[in-house]
Amino acid sequence: MEPGGDVIVELAADHRELEDLFSQIELQPVDHPRRRELADRLTVDLVRHTITEELHLYPVVREHVPHGAALADKELADHAGTERMLKDLEDLSVDDPQFNDTIAKLKFEVASHVREEEHELFPKLAATLPPKTLDELGRLVRRARETAPTRFHSSLSSTPPAGRLLVPGAGLVDRVRDLLRTTTR
Template sequence: MGHGGNVIQELTADHREVEELFARIEALPAGDERRRDLADELTMELIRHAVAEEEYLYPTVRRYVDGGDDLADKEIADHSEVERMLKELEGCDPGDGRFDTLITRLRTAVGAHVADEENRLFGLLVECCSAGALDELGEKVRSAKRTAPTRPHPSAPDTPPANKLLAPGTGMVDRLRDMLSGRGRRG
């Protein structure tokens, strides 16, 4: 599934990419250094995805979906839990036993979050938003992902307006660090 289209198509494409990264990590033997590169790529994808959702998807959910505040709060809490695990994973070598434990915990948490969005939240969005609004939201999400941070920052704000103000600057610093270190380069 390629990127583009409305917000649901865009986020669903992200979900499939993340599932593929988990599968690639799990297919390699414990201790294989390629697992570190894949974990970095996974982290980058999850962080960009979460930031874009927090900047645009959840404010829309709060505004238009019945019970949207509670739904958005739950999804943001899920993101916070995942971000804490990603921060811990960042300090683990692939040979460390915690690495596999964290990958398993992450896959479970992310899988539950994805299922909740795809089986419940996306349907609620379709009911209350026009096709044009969903298309516009897709563009905003893609734009946010281009400037979003690529590393976990568990103590950073995750709700507007602070997240929209701080994420691009943090993202720029993260991308510079990635460029200098070679992190996230497929090779």
């Protein structure tokens, strides 16, 4: 196995990074502009994570894990709800009371999704697939993570098309999702 971990280790590491971003947001004063920056980074990281799962994890779960189709469908439904909240968050300024409410709801939903994956889906996956397959999935997840943008880069802001795709503003979730889908294929 190359450096890194199997798919479970890799995705659990993503979960810890998302938890850390939520904590960083909560540490900022309520209307501080840094909250917007962190929320945008959270958006990019969540979109990157969900696309990675949709491309590499859920097809395997659907095919190999007992009752995997139902599990994958539940996880995909969770992703759709998260995406809706991210779209709502995108249109809010940090001084809008709905910004804090949306962050809190998003944190709750992501935490619930993480618990379900780590306590139900991951153990079933580990019990079903051989370590070699889990390692290969981990490699695919790492590759997807490495090729996908994970934060905003000021050097790209004036360079189309990447700059237009990564700047905060209307359609951030859709632009990031579209960009990540094309870079992970």
